[in-house]
Amino acid sequence: MRWDVTTWAVLALALIAAETLAPGAFLLWMGFAAAAMLLLVLLLPGLPLLAQVALFVVLSFLSVQVYRRWFRGRGRQSDRPLLNRxxxxxxxxxxxxxxxxxxxxxxxxxxxxxxxxxxxxxxxxxxxxxxxxxxxxxxxxxx
Known part of the structure; x- marks a missing residue:
């Protein structure tokens, strides 16, 4: 078993699970970036550790930006918007x-x-x- 595959798999699961403790969708998207890194290290087995970390940082940034731009604030509209006002x-x-x-x-x-x-x-x-x-x-x- 390769250490890099195991590390990215554990990190992806830990970040996605941590989202349940700290809601806000930030850790979820970083977990998606870790899952993408898992796939990358499976496809490119000789990828150096520094390159893996750098790619993870870039993928985390991009995934959080995707969330902020397309998913945040697009919740269900209320039929009673003045309910608590x-x-x-x-x-x-x-x-x-x-x-x-x-x-x-x-x-x-x-x-x-x-x-x-x-x-x-x-x-x-x-x-x-x-x-x-x-x-x-x-x-x-x-x-």
Whole structure:
């Protein structure tokens, strides 16, 4: 059994297995590069160690670039993109002011929650429309 074939096989399996412990797809692609090196040393049995390491570095770089360019960020699109962004779900909502807007700040009630709002000074009870969200503060204008 050749040491270089065994080394690249073990390295490929170890990198691919390590991906399960540190998700992010980085180690997976380096594992693919090690698997490609395994095939290269099988096809070219006299390849010097320095050349093998240099090729592995180049293949690792290329495989990670392939991942970054073509696979990263191409996940499944959500049918509810605002699911975990509660403030943004309220954009377009029309509601009466619970507390008058004084010095640019007031409060509205949405469902069973109170939200701080910012906008022009208006008396309590005025209907306002949510036009934007900044963190947990809703930006409003008179409806």
């Amino acid at each position: 509660r403030a943004e779900q309220n954009i377009g909502l029309v509601a009466p002011l619970e507390q008058a807007i004084v010095a640019g700040r007031g409060r509205i009630k949405v469902g069973d929650a109170f939200w701080t709002v910012e906008g022009p000074d208006l008396p309590a009870g005025t209907l306002v429309r949510v036009v934007a969200a900044d963190g947990a503060i809703l930006k409003v204008q008179e409806a």
